[in-house]
Every structure is written in C-alpha cells, then in structure tokens.
Amino acid sequence: MAKQGVEPDELTREFWRAANEDRLVIQNCKACDRLQHPPLARCSECASADHLEWKPMCGRGTIYNYGVVHDGPIRSLHPDQPFNVAVIKLEEDAGIQMFSHLPGTPSDEVPVGAQVEVIFEASENGQKVPEWRVVT
C-alpha cells in the first residue's frame, strides 16, 4: 500500500532511524521501567524528560482488534480501500499498541488473537515503516 512518506521529527527521530535499520524500538522511561507509545516529550507517569530512552523490542506481538477502512482520509490509500487497520499488542507489554495494515491478510479476514511479527516497509519517500504480518 502506498503509505505517505514519513518525515522524522525531533520527538520520533530515533524511532524512524531504527526502522530504517529494520529494528523496532519503543520509548521507555528508565525511572518507571515503563514503555510508552506514541512517543512523548515526557514520561506519562512521572513527567520526567530525563529518563527516557529507546528500548529495542523483539518484534513479536498479537492482533488485538481491527477495523476495515472503507472511506478514509488519506488520498494515496484510496485505491486500496477497503483495507484492514489492525491493533497489534507487543509481546513485551500488552498495553503498548501499534497499527498495521496487515499486508498479506485479505480485507476483513483478520485472525484476532493471532501472532504477528514485525516487517519494515518503505513509504513513499523511502523512509521505512514498521508493519506486521501474521506468523504462519
């Protein structure tokens, strides 16, 4: 699917840099030992900006839920409608979610609860994006 190109910004630069190296990292507060996603300027628990780091993830998770987009706002994705947008829960912490188009899974045939693994797809400007596929 033709995802918009991603332009990393200050807050997310490390997340996207890791994706370009086929690595998944998630922001972590060392003081709270707690992951958070999406990334924030401060820990959502202790409000500290001084203990945030980027922690490597194993790249495995499960499909928690999904919806099927029939009429979405992003013009470049219109030719692919209807398409899945699944919620993935990470193996390290089931409270952390990522979205996925689930490449290879037909629309509205999403196996909720199935195991998935991360892959990295190039977006329109070449920036790689974490995606997920069902483990068979």
Added chain:
Amino acid sequence: MTTPDAPESMFRSEVGLGVWEHRGKVAAVGVGHAPTSRRWDGRAETCVGQISIDALRQAMDDAGVAPGDVDGLVIDTHTTTGAFWPRGNPLPMEVIDSFNRTDEPLDGITQLSAEWILKNMPELKNVTFTMNGIGCMSRAICVAAQAVGDGLTGTCLVLKSWHNLEGRYYQGGAAAANTIGGTAAIRGLWGTPACYGTALQFAEYCCKYGKTHDMMAPFMENSRRNGLMFPEGYWAQHRPEELTEEDYLAARWIAKPASLFDNDIPIMVSAAYLYTTAERARDMKQKPVYILNHASSRTRARSLTPTLDEVEADTARTAHKIYEGAGITAADLSFENMYDGFSLFHQFHLEGLGYRGVGFGEALDFYQTDISIEGPSPVQPSGGNVGCGRSRFWMHTDCIQQIQGRAGDRQITGVKPEVAVSGGPMPMGGDYTVWGASPD
C-alpha cells in the same frame, strides 16, 4: 484584551471532591440557536461570526436579559467541523471587512474569539469577564457554571459555534500530502477516519458481550425521530427524513463496524446559553434550570487507542463523579442526554451511568425496549448529533428545554423531567453537567 483558556482547576475531574460547592446556586435561563446550514455560502450574513451574534442575541432575548446586564462571556474559539481555510486561497476580504476585525483576519470566519464578539456586539458593553472553554459546549458550560458559582461573573453568556466549508470532512490538506510528519505518522499513516477508534471499541464490545451492529437500529431510529421534533436541528430544518432500520442497515461502511449513519453530519450552527446565579434567575423570563454539578474526565488511553476495559473503567469513574458532585444516584435521573457523535459509543456513556440499571454489556438489549420520549426510560430525547447534525450541544439545549417544559413535540411524557445529565464528547475525556428543576 486577551482571553485566557480556562485553567484545569475550574474542572471537577477528580473522584472524591464531594458535593459541588455551588450545587443549585447557578442556573441556565436562556437559549439561543442560529439556523443550521450544511456549509457556508460565503455571505457575511451566514459566516460563523454572524450566526454567533444571532445566537447570543437570541439567548439574551429568551432569558429577558438586557445586554447591558451581561458581564461574562465564555466561548470555544475552535469552530471547525474538520474544514480549514485552504492554504493559498485568497481571504474573503469583503466578508472580513464587513465586521470589526481583530488581528487575526479569519476571526469570525474559521475561528472565533471573545474579542471579535465584543467588537461586533457593542451592546455587550459591561462584559468584564471572558474565558475560553476549548473543546466543545460541554466544556464551555462547565466553565460558565464554575465562573458564575465562583462570582467571577454574575450573568454570563456561553457560546459554541461551528463553521463548515466546501470539501469533504478532514480530506485534503495533510491527508492529500505526499508526506506526513514523524509524530503524526505514528497514528495518521494508516489512513483511519475519525470514527475508527470508536469502531474498534464497538467491535470489541460486540465480541465480549455477544452483540451485533444491527442491534443499534432502534437507537438510531429513536434519535432521528426525536431530532425531527427539534426545530433548531439540521435534519428538521433541511431534510425531514425518518431513518428506518432498513436505511440504517443498508448504509455503507466508513470504518467497519461504523457505517455512514454512525457518523454525524458536519454542519454550520451556533448556540448560546445564558447562565446566572440562582438568585437572579428567579426574576427572569424563563423558569431557571439549576446546575446541580459539573464533572470532567481527563483520562488518556495508555497507548494509541482506548481499549474497552479502559473505556468502561473511565465511564464508571465519570459517573461516580457526576453523581457524587450532584448528591444524587442513578435512580434520580429522569432522562439522559449523553453524547452520541459517534453513535456507537452512546452505550458506553449510558452503561457507565447505570441509567435505568443498565450494566456493562446490556445497553444494546435496553435499546430493544421502549426508549422513546413517551416511555419510562427516555434515551437521548434531544435526538443528539444523530438526529440534529454535528453540534455537540443539542443534548444541553434539550435538558434545559425539557426541564422548563418547553421542548415542544419532543417533550417527554413518560416521566416528569426533574433531573437530567448531558455531556461528552468521548467516553474517555469529556465534560458533563447535571441539570435540575429544583436547586435542592
């Protein structure tokens, strides 16, 4: 003159605050609505600034209050339904120059400030208190209630207005760009429409409790029916069409399981209320509707989108705050007017409240019973956004009018309208008001 945003200290967002210190000491007495339209037609007479002025003047007239007696104004400065002035398009100078402008040229066109209102309503010559209640009317009226209770203003207008321009909802602009910023991409790259998060929660709800999307049909029919009896609403004014079960079930998906009718229709509209002290309200034209409490939720999801567990925990917590501050229980509610835009989350609000004893997972079965305005358990007598278009304020107007006994054809008849609750927008993150016929 710069208007401050309301500080978080004005909102009652914690459990355990006890009965609201101003319970029954603040009242709503006037309502004003501008006519609705689907989109702005480019004329000065219909721009968001002018319809706001129209609504404010109506609210004062409705309350029988002279403009010189008003000393406060609370507004939401954001007026967009999802439409923004297209970058590069020439500004509508003829319209802009037909008003007294502020430093921001699109003030009164695609946004609104208290300064713009006061420059263009010279009759509000004694307004000394202004404050922004950003988000929607639900939040603005909490600010007005607290401000009147705290003595910051004695007679306060509260305003919420919406503009809508040509083009599709949230399409164009960033959605049509070739690139997206890194932070926005975490959520925005996947092309989900606004209803997606609610669709997810509804899917999880149906899975957990064994319910189906078609069980929403009676709620949708009831909402449109009530909306068609709301003369201020969009559907009543422009498209007086019933919504049948067949229509609802045949609607195309937007983000399955959310269909077209589960989304509200963006419109232009403005509403204003007049708030004052209970003491002053006694001498005004309309029967006072007393504010028994206001409560807020500021809970955020742990990650990208709220899970059903998070939603249910928060609606229960919000209900606790609503009841605790008003000194009531669920059994005291005559009716409910919680938010419905998107329709698929109204049941979360309702279940959190325990309205008519409905528990988690039971609302869709409750929808199959008599939820009409004639029955013992009115659900959303306003018709809400489903029945009237996207404003997020029909529910408040309806609570006021029902309790005043002037809801017209919509007037509930199965129960006596004495205590009601309204508010929103989201089940996690919203602002709520408890209304009463009596201050006690």
